[in-house]
Amino acid sequence: MKRQDERSVGELLLDADFTTRQGLMDVTGQDAPAMLRTWGEVVQSASELWATLPKPVGGANSPIDGVTMARLESMSQAMHRNQVRRGWPGDGPSDERLLRVAETFTRAADLIGRRGGHIGPTDPAIRADLDAARMRIMHTLYVGAHSVGVAAQQHVADVELSTTPGMSDRESRAVPRGQEAINRLAAFEQLAGAYVGNQFARAAQGEHVHGPHGTERLQQALIGWDIQAHRTLAATPTPANLLLTSRTQAGIATAAAAILHAGARTGHVDTHAYEHRLAPTLDATQQAWTHVAKRWAEMTTPASRTDLDLVHAAGELRAAVREVAHDKTTWAHPEVMAGRVDLGEAAQHLQQALSTAVDLACVTRDIAAQDTNLTGPARAMSHRANADIDRAADSDRRDEDVVWVTSGDVYANRAVTIPEPVRAGLVDASDTLVQTAGNAMSAAACLDRVTQDRPPASGQEPAVPRSRRPEGPAPADEDITCVARP
Amino acid sequence: MMTNDTIDQDATDALAAVARLLRHAAVRAWTQAEAEGPRSSLHLLGLGIHIASCQVMAMLPADADLEGQPPTQNDVGQLLRSADELIRSISILDQTAGISPLVVAICDLVREATP
Numbered sequence: 001m002k003r004q005d006e007r008s009v010g011e012l013l014l015d016a017d018f019t020t021r022q023g024l025m026d027v028t029g030q031d032a033p034a035m036l037r038t039w040g041e042v043v044q045s046a047s048e049l050w051a052t053l054p055k056p057v058g059g060a061n062s063p064i065d066g067v068t069m070a071r072l073e074s075m076s077q078a079m080h081r082n083q084v085r086r087g088w089p090g091d092g093p094s095d096e097r098l099l100r101v102a103e104t105f106t107r108a109a110d111l112i113g114r115r116g117g118h119i120g121p122t123d124p125a126i127r128a129d130l131d132a133a134r135m136r137i138m139h140t141l142y143v144g145a146h147s148v149g150v151a152a153q154q155h156v157a158d159v160e161l162s163t164t165p166g167m168s169d170r171e172s173r174a175v176p177r178g179q180e181a182i183n184r185l186a187a188f189e190q191l192a193g194a195y196v197g198n199q200f201a202r203a204a205q206g207e208h209v210h211g212p213h214g215t216e217r218l219q220q221a222l223i224g225w226d227i228q229a230h231r232t233l234a235a236t237p238t239p240a241n242l243l244l245t246s247r248t249q250a251g252i253a254t255a256a257a258a259i260l261h262a263g264a265r266t267g268h269v270d271t272h273a274y275e276h277r278l279a280p281t282l283d284a285t286q287q288a289w290t291h292v293a294k295r296w297a298e299m300t301t302p303a304s305r306t307d308l309d310l311v312h313a314a315g316e317l318r319a320a321v322r323e324v325a326h327d328k329t330t331w332a333h334p335e336v337m338a339g340r341v342d343l344g345e346a347a348q349h350l351q352q353a354l355s356t357a358v359d360l361a362c363v364t365r366d367i368a369a370q371d372t373n374l375t376g377p378a379r380a381m382s383h384r385a386n387a388d389i390d391r392a393a394d395s396d397r398r399d400e401d402v403v404w405v406t407s408g409d410v411y412a413n414r415a416v417t418i419p420e421p422v423r424a425g426l427v428d429a430s431d432t433l434v435q436t437a438g439n440a441m442s443a444a445a446c447l448d449r450v451t452q453d454r455p456p457a458s459g460q461e462p463a464v465p466r467s468r469r470p471e472g473p474a475p476a477d478e479d480i481t482c483v484a485r486p
Numbered sequence: 487m488m489t490n491d492t493i494d495q496d497a498t499d500a501l502a503a504v505a506r507l508l509r510h511a512a513v514r515a516w517t518q519a520e521a522e523g524p525r526s527s528l529h530l531l532g533l534g535i536h537i538a539s540c541q542v543m544a545m546l547p548a549d550a551d552l553e554g555q556p557p558t559q560n561d562v563g564q565l566l567r568s569a570d571e572l573i574r575s576i577s578i579l580d581q582t583a584g585i586s587p588l589v590v591a592i593c594d595l596v597r598e599a600t601p
Contacts, residue, residue, distance in 0.1 A: 025586040026578050244540065247516075247533050254529045261525075286524035290516075302509065302552035306540040315537045318530060329601050330527045 029154030033089035043076035135203035221320035239299035246293035253286035262334035299376035508539035511565035
């Protein structure tokens with residue numbers, strides 16, 4: 001099922017601009033035919049979006065603005081007709097990135113057409129935002145035209161250098177046709193560049209920017225991470241995925257301690273609660289996740305792959321944490337963090353993350369205890385099994401001298417099913433993890449403003465989920481009930 | 487994203503070396519973080535390096551040789567700088583398109599690791 005696009009018009013415009021800039025970084029001569037095929041679509045969708053933007057009231061803007069876009073569109077149409085007539089670059093695949101830019105423009109036009117048609121740009125702030133939007137569209141076309149031109153130039157140079165005698169007609173046509181495309185794109189770029197001129201920074205100042213002053217990104221990243229971790233572990237519970245999950249959860253605990261410490265220092269979080277309940281339990285859960293992560297790491301090989309969706313979710317979470325809590329190479333000063341976001345609000349998001357961490361800990365324990373497909377490299381598994389046996393109190397077993405991994409497997413370092421002592425050690429570590437995660441959740445209940453404001457319980461079972469119960473600090477030996485894996 | 491089956495041998499070797507350097511750097515960062523304690527910001531640096539190494543792995547062909555010799559350096563900053571130099575040496579072709587964000591990510595990690 002296709003996920004619903006929830007980006008705002010501003011975010012869509014930024015995305016289009018960013019995509020063309022990224023394209024410029026990677027563009028090669030081989031991209032030229034696909035880019036030339038797709039460029040017309042980008043310009044057309046940009047022109048349609050331009051037309052949907054509310055018109056300046058009383059002709060406050062220069063009439064030249066609209067004329068520039070009309071000229072660019074007619075140039076692009078002429079270029080397209082020429083390509084069709086001369087059969088170059090001919091049929092073939094589209095350029096994915098430019099296609100995405102065109103789709104992004106179309107989506108923005110659709111949003112404005114359906115929801116923003118009533119806007120009368122009389123307010124100076126709205127007018128400034130509209131100017132910024134026009135500038136953003138034009139800048140995207142400017143950079144985009146440049147990258148298509150660079151690709152075409154590179155393509156022509158590649159073909160000219162090629163000395164292959166059996167060059168096809170289509171390939172040999174690439175030089176003059178490509179040169180013509182380069183000239184037309186240069187004219188397009190100059191026209192768009194004249195609009196952008198040195199006004200880009202000034203116009204962009206009027207852009208209505210949502211964030212980064214807010215905890216929304218952190219909240220979204222924490223939620224996105226939780227959902228993705230559950231999905232990945234349900235589908236592919238490999239040691240590599242469990243390693244990244246555990247390390248990221250440890251990172252959440254570390255970041256939570258830093259942000260809540262800043263909250264306590266700046267009066268957003270109760271200092272006593274932080275020092276005596278939150279900090280110790282966060283430290284313990286961080287260490288438990290780290291310990292489990294090291295166990296999973298032993299079961300990976302250099303060739304192990306990690307689910308890319310999980311990697312992206314972890315990357316976004318790390319970036320969101322850095323935005324709030326980092327300053328160059330270390331944690332930002334509490335006052336700096338407080339200046340960036342509402343630390344009380346951030347504490348609430350972290351409280352929810354600490355609640356959901358208990359479920360991920362349970363999922364981890366279930367996999368450790370029940371997944372019969374878990375394997376690891378023979379040498380590491382043999383070493384770990386012997387180390388765990390040596391550490392165990394069961395002296396009878398130690399004397400048995402059990403061979404957990406065959407010498408042949410060790411020699412070839414094959415992937416083997418994890419030996420019993422390794423699984424036992426993993427289950428022990430994940431039991432501790434579930435316990436410490438539960439303690440951290442209980443301690444963090446004091447951060448929940450909703451439950452704090454709620455009247456005392458009247459003896460009835462609360463209707464809120466367990467993770468949000470106002471139960472206060474739980475005894476350390478509280479039994480945590482795991483929910484079923486998704 | 488590139489199609490990793492068509493990547494040439496030189497680029498594969500360079501990317502595999504980058505993956506090895508990053509993996510080693512992540513382990514070193516986490517070891518230092520553990521020594522500093524659960525609140526060390528190095529935990530998140532290690533995570534960032536590990537994420538980058540996962541992204542490099544995703545660009546490699548399934549049969550790429552990743553065993554190799556472990557890097558001789560132990561300094562996280564030095565390891566990252568070596569990875570940065572290596573990844574910049576890879577030519578951007580059709581097969582390696584999409585590598586630029588990774589170059590930027592490693593550059594950011596170098597900055598994050600260098601006081």
